[in-house]
Amino acid sequence: MGKKLIEDVAMPTDARVNVEQAFGVMERRGCAKEDLDYLRSIISDKVIYDFSGYSGITTFLAISSKPDEKNLCVKICDTPHQLERSYVMLNLMSKYSLFPSVTEYISTNKDYLVTEAIESPMALNVFDDFRSLSSFMGRALRHFHDIQWNIASMTELEKHFISSKTSSILPEALSHENGLRFLAQYQNDFDYGAMKEYLKKYQKDYLEDEVMIHGDFNPRNVFVKDDNLVAVVDLDDTCFGDRHYDIYFSMWTVALYSGILDNLELVKECENIFLDSYGREKIDQRRMDYCKKLTCMYWQEHNDIRGLI
Ligand SMILES: Nc1ncnc2c1ncn2[C@@H]1O[C@H](COP(=O)(O)OP(=O)(O)O)[C@@H](O)[C@H]1O
Ligand SMILES: [Mg+2]
Structure with missing residues (x-):
């Protein structure tokens, strides 16, 4: 095997993003106003990182500076119900240790899954x-x-x-x-x-x-x-x-x-x-x-x- 496969791959960069830019992208993407209002209410005071992989699902981590406030992970998907399975599985598995708890699942013209963010490194x-x-x-x-x-x-x-x-x-x-x-x-x-x-x-x-x-x-x-x-x-x-x-x-x-x-x-x-x-x-x-x-x-x-x- 002569070729180094890793060179073919652009690794995901987990980048800090500006809150307004993140919401601007969501608006242009067609997210409904009431869904964006909800997201604003829970993440706009936090530092946001884009952890999106290549599955077409957007993943933001919202990290709070307040020690007593929960950090959140927000997943957004353009296809309604596409995150339903993840939601149901996570709900089931979060009864066991090892899995983050679910904060909210919203399915409108898009799917949104908000969970606890894991604080340890991957x-x-x-x-x-x-x-x-x-x-x-x-x-x-x-x-x-x-x-x-x-x-x-x-x-x-x-x-x-x-x-x-x-x-x-x-x-x-x-x-x-x-x-x-x-x-x-x-x-x-x-x-x-x-x-x-x-x-x-x-x-x-x-x-x-x-x-x-x-x-x-x-x-x-x-x-x-x-x-x-x-x-x-x-x-x-x-x-x-x-x-x-x-x-x-x-x-x-x-x-x-x-x-x-x-x-x-x-x-x-x-x-x-x-x-x-x-x-x-x-x-x-x-x-x-x-x-x-x-x-x-x-x-x-x-x-x-x-x-x-
Ligand atoms: N609850 C979470 N807490 C902390 N980081 C998370 C959490 N969920 C996802 N991530 C990070 O975001 C990345 C992408 O999310 P993931 O659920 O794996 O979606 P996909 O791989 O389908 O894009 C993960 O590899 C992980 O590093
Ligand atoms: Mg993944």
């Missing part, structure tokens, strides 16, 4: 080498997978969102024309037709719904304090699924963010550290191989690498 900004990041992420993902969900106490809507996502992952992967080029390059596998055939053939043997998977367990969605996992965000892809899907995808994002994808030896070392830290007793190589292809086909080409971060 893993990406804490570890400065791939070995410590990999070790942390492996341990953090295991912690997430070990959460015991009380399914009996879930509402019908919560169960509906979880099961519909679980059952849509494979059909969606099979419906895509291409897999994600960056992931295929890393796997050295561009035969998308063969990947789909394999996914269909071994679905029953290798794909299991055994834990709640996060779906996008990358170092920007995970927060750290004193070397421990303190919070997890971005629950849009969370559902019951195969742990190997999360493991493979997370290992790949660690290598991606660390800028080592062009060095196979370092990638191998990164994966070994991750798996040791996660706990190898839980790893089944056949299911890992299956989930490699599933991940590649699920994240379709046109999303590009930016859809992941």
